[in-house]
Amino acid sequence: MRVLVTGGAGFIGSHLMRYLKERGDEPTALDNLSTGRREHLADDMELIEMDVRDERLAGVVATGQYDAIVHLAGQTLVSDSLDDPAADADSNVLGTVRVLEAARQSGVKRVVFSSTAAAYGDAPERDLPIKEAHKLAPMSFYGLSKVTAERYLELYHQCFGIDYVVLRFANVYGERQGDGGEGGVISIFSRLVASGEEITIFGDGEQTRDFIYAGDVASGVAAALTTAQANVVYNLSTQTQTSLRELVDVLSNVAGRQIIPKYGPERPGDIYKSSLSNARAKRGLGWKPTVSLEEGLRRTYGYFMEKKESL
DSSP, X not given: OEEEEETTTSHHHHHHHHHHHHTTOEEEEEEOOSSOOGGGSOTTSEEEEOOTTOTTHHHHHHHHTOXXXXXXOSXXXXXXXXXXXXXXXXXXXIHHHHHHHHHHHHXXXXXXXXXXXXXXXXXXXXXXXXXXXXXXXXXXXHHHHHHHHHHHHHHHHHHHXXXXXXXXXXXXXXXXXXXXXXXXXXXXXXXXXXXXXXXXXXXXXXXXXOEEEHHHHHHHHHHHHHOSSOSEEXXXXXXXOEEHHHHHHHHHHHHTSOOOOEEEOOOTTOOSSOOBOOHHHHHHTOOOOOOOHHHHHHHHHHHHHHHXXXX
């Protein structure tokens, strides 16, 4: 299968490119390299350096004769979306429309879209783990832009017959995330601990997340490319809650030393408790996560240690 992966040189994209290549597909990365890196990809992997909002995108997609597009490119930080809602919408909403238009004009049959647990907002604890039918109530412009993009996929299917699969990711972590200091809490903590710096928990430390390793996300995305159960929303998650205090304990075990965090004030837009149901993905995609939090943390922490030692 010929697959175009937008954001393919980024964090999740680089995991997906490896996974698709290993199973015999022909993936091509398209990335503007604002946060992605060419070195994240193997030398024999094709990279097209371009923003998804570029007017040349439709021509690139037509030339590539792709069977499917995985759309990972976009703005991913809640804090940045609150600082600049217009830029967030431009990247995540307009960017998605450009991808869908390129697919429509080029006859691409399926688009797999990376959405987010932030679409659900701060759901009551009694509703955890959250199912896909739960009310959508984003608390940030990032979550809102992803929900809006989901609606575009639905309407493009209704109007033009393009199949889609929406994947709402839990908190993804792993190697190559947040090299510049941005990214999820695991990458931030792992980078700081590897550098011998202090870490800060914003809030009381009892807030929970559903942490899923990027390699497991890659296998879920790959399953979405071929599932017969398309035009559906799936959560990709471990269906497990881990508090930030517990996360620090596991990271201490991995690092081989006790880590004592500092505490700061809660940040606006942050969700307190989060866990997503993955029952639908297990049924419809034939998928399940396989990497434990400790093993995933070991790989992530090891990655940042290697980067430190190479400097």
